[in-house]
Amino acid sequence: MLNRASTYLYQRPKLILALLLGPPMFYMLVVYVGSLFALLINSFFYLEEFTGLIVRQFTLRTYLQLFSPTNLGIFGRTAGMALAVTIADAIIAFPLAYYIARYASPRMKTFLYIAVTLPLWSSYIVRVYAWKLILAKEGIISWFFHLFGLQPVLDGILSIPAIGGSSLSLSPIGMFITFCYIWLPYMIVPIQTALERVPKSLLEASSDLGANATQTFRNVILPLAFPGVVAGSIFTFSLTLGDFIVPQSLGNSRFFIGQAVYSYQGTAGNIPLAAAMTMGPVVIMITYLLIARKLGAFDAL
Amino acid sequence: MPSKSKSDSEKAPLGLTLSAIGTLLFLHVPLFIIFLYAFTTDEATYSFPLPGVTTKWFGVALQRADLWAALTLSVQVAVVSTFVALILGTLAAAAVYRSNFFGKEAISFLLVLPIALPGIVTGIALRSAIGTMNIPFSYWTIVIGHATFCVVVVYNNVLARFRRMSGSQIEASMDLGANSFQTFRYVILPNLGTALLAGGMLAFALSFDEVIVTTFTAGQQSTLPIWIFSQLTRPRDRPVTNVVATFVILITFLPILFAQRISAQSADSEGGSK
Numbered sequence A: 001m002l003n004r005a006s007t008y009l010y011q012r013p014k015l016i017l018a019l020l021l022g023p024p025m026f027y028m029l030v031v032y033v034g035s036l037f038a039l040l041i042n043s044f045f046y047l048e049e050f051t052g053l054i055v056r057q058f059t060l061r062t063y064l065q066l067f068s069p070t071n072l073g074i075f076g077r078t079a080g081m082a083l084a085v086t087i088a089d090a091i092i093a094f095p096l097a098y099y100i101a102r103y104a105s106p107r108m109k110t111f112l113y114i115a116v117t118l119p120l121w122s123s124y125i126v127r128v129y130a131w132k133l134i135l136a137k138e139g140i141i142s143w144f145f146h147l148f149g150l151q152p153v154l155d156g157i158l159s160i161p162a163i164g165g166s167s168l169s170l171s172p173i174g175m176f177i178t179f180c181y182i183w184l185p186y187m188i189v190p191i192q193t194a195l196e197r198v199p200k201s202l203l204e205a206s207s208d209l210g211a212n213a214t215q216t217f218r219n220v221i222l223p224l225a226f227p228g229v230v231a232g233s234i235f236t237f238s239l240t241l242g243d244f245i246v247p248q249s250l251g252n253s254r255f256f257i258g259q260a261v262y263s264y265q266g267t268a269g270n271i272p273l274a275a276a277m278t279m280g281p282v283v284i285m286i287t288y289l290l291i292a293r294k295l296g297a298f299d300a301l
Numbered sequence B: 001m002p003s004k005s006k007s008d009s010e011k012a013p014l015g016l017t018l019s020a021i022g023t024l025l026f027l028h029v030p031l032f033i034i035f036l037y038a039f040t041t042d043e044a045t046y047s048f049p050l051p052g053v054t055t056k057w058f059g060v061a062l063q064r065a066d067l068w069a070a071l072t073l074s075v076q077v078a079v080v081s082t083f084v085a086l087i088l089g090t091l092a093a094a095a096v097y098r099s100n101f102f103g104k105e106a107i108s109f110l111l112v113l114p115i116a117l118p119g120i121v122t123g124i125a126l127r128s129a130i131g132t133m134n135i136p137f138s139y140w141t142i143v144i145g146h147a148t149f150c151v152v153v154v155y156n157n158v159l160a161r162f163r164r165m166s167g168s169q170i171e172a173s174m175d176l177g178a179n180s181f182q183t184f185r186y187v188i189l190p191n192l193g194t195a196l197l198a199g200g201m202l203a204f205a206l207s208f209d210e211v212i213v214t215t216f217t218a219g220q221q222s223t224l225p226i227w228i229f230s231q232l233t234r235p236r237d238r239p240v241t242n243v244v245a246t247f248v249i250l251i252t253f254l255p256i257l258f259a260q261r262i263s264a265q266s267a268d269s270e271g272g273s274k
Helices: A002-010 A013-042 A061-065 A071-103 A106-121 A126-137 A141-146 A151-158 A172-196 A200-208 A215-244 A245-250 A256-263 A273-295 B013-037 B056-063 B065-098 B104-116 B120-134 B139-164 B167-173 B182-210 B212-217 B225-233 B238-269
Strands: A046-048 A053-055
Touching: A002 A013, A002 A126, A002 B182, A013 A273, A013 B065, A013 B104, A013 B120, A013 B139, A046 A061, A046 A273, A046 B167, A053 A273, A061 A273, A061 B212, A071 A172, A071 A215, A071 A256, A071 A273, A071 B013, A106 A172, A106 B013, A106 B182, A106 B238, A126 A172, A126 A245, A126 B013, A126 B225, A126 B238, A141 B013, A172 A215, A172 A245, A172 A256, A172 B013, A200 A215, A215 A256, A215 A273, A215 B120, A245 A256, A245 B225, A256 B120, A256 B212, A273 B104, A273 B120, B065 B104, B065 B139, B065 B182, B065 B225, B120 B139, B120 B212, B139 B182, B139 B212, B167 B182, B182 B238, B212 B225, B225 B238
Parallel strands: none
Antiparallel strands: A046 A053
C-alpha cells in the first residue's frame, strides 16, 4: 500500500510539489498577503465623521488626510528618527563587526557571534524596559552625571528644544538611544558578513601596490563593506519606522507613525486612515528594498 | 580578553579593540541592570544606587495570578505557533530544495516579508482582516499572527540543512529499496533533526516575546510581553516588573543559546563545510 503510494508520488513530481508547497503558500498568501491586501483596500475607504461609520466606497480622501500638517509632521519626525538611528548604528556597529571579521580567533568569533545575536533574537520588550530604568530621572545615567558634577551638562542637553524633555526617559534623545541600542545587532551582523567576504588577497594586493593601511581601508575595505551597511540599514530603518513601543514608552506627546496608526485604529476606530498611514512605511520600505537590491545588499543578508 | 588568540592574523589596533569591547558592553550591560533592579527595595521609583537589597519580589511575583495567566498564555501561543511554523517552514524548504518551479525566488521573499515589513503593518493588516470577517479575537488569532513570522526562521534553518545534506544519501536509500516514506523517516528526518530543533527554538523565542503584532491580534488577554508593555506605559508594579523582565531574559536566552549550540555542533560534525 505504502509502496504503491510511494511509487505513485514518485512518478508525479508536480503532485509532490503541490503537496509540499500547498499548505505554506495557502497560509502565507491567504492569511498574510490576503490581510495586506485587505489593508490596502481599507485605505481607499473613508470614515464618515458624523456617523462614525466606515463608508466602503472607493475614494482617495483618506490619502488626502495624510497631507494634513499633523500627519506630515509625524512622517517627517519618524523618518528623521529612522535616518538618525540608522547612521548612528552604522557607526557604532562598524568597529565590532570589523574586529569580529578580521581579528577574532575562531573560538572568539563564535563567542562574539553569540554575544551579538543573542539580543537580536530575544527580549525586545525587556530591552526597551532596560532603558526605561537606565534613563529614568532618578536612574543610573543621571546618577553618573551627578557623580562627576556634570548635572548642568545633562540639563543643557535636555533643554535643547527639539530633542530634549523633562527627563531622558521622556525625550526624543532617550528614544534615539533606545532605538540605537535595540536595532544595533541587526547592523552588526550584515556588516560582519560583508567584511568576511573580502578576500585577504585583495588586502595584500592593495598593500603590495603601495597603499598604506588607511588607504587600503578607505579604498578597498569600506566600499566592499558598504552593501553590508545597506543591508543592515534595511532593518534599522524599517524597524524604527514601524515601532510604536519605544515612542509610547519613552517619548513625549508628539506622535510617531506607529503610535498614530495604533491610535487611529483603536480609540478613533478609523481603520481607513490607519491603513493609509501604514502604506507610508510600506512604500518607503519597498523603494528602499529596490534601491538596496541595486546596491547588492541582498548578497550580504 | 582577545590577547591570547592563537590566530595567525596580526593583532588588532588598540583603538579598535577598545571600541569593540565598548560596543559589547553597550549590548549587554543594560540587561544586567534589569537583573540588578530585581533585587531593589525601592517600590516607587527607579532610583540608583539601589537603596537596599531584597529577594522578596521573586516571592511576590510568584503569587500573582495575572502573571501566571499571562505566562501560561505566552507559552501556549509560542508552542502552537512554533508547531505550525515547523510544519509550514519544513514543507516550504523541501519544495524549494527539491524542485525548480516558476516563482521559486519569490518564496523566500514572501516568507521574509512578515519580518522585513514593520511589525505594525503585519499587525494592523491582520487586525483589519480578522475584524472584517467578524472572527472574535482570541488565543487563536494571536497564534495566526505569530505563525506568519515564525515560519521564516524554520524555513531558513531547514533549507540551509537541506543544502548541506548530500543528495547521494537519499539516492542510496532509494537504491537499497526504501520507498519515499521510509527514506523520509530514516534518512531525511534524522538529518533534519537538529535544524528543526534549532529553528523551533528560535521560533519559540521569537513568539514568546513578540509584542507589536500581538497588541493588534489579541483581544482582552495579555501575554507576558503585553503585561510588561502595560507596565512600561503605566508603571504600577515596578519591582514585580523587574522580576518578570529578568525571567523573560532567561526564558528567551536559553533556547537561543541552545539553538546556536546545536547549529554549531552540526556544522562541526560536517567538517564545517558550507
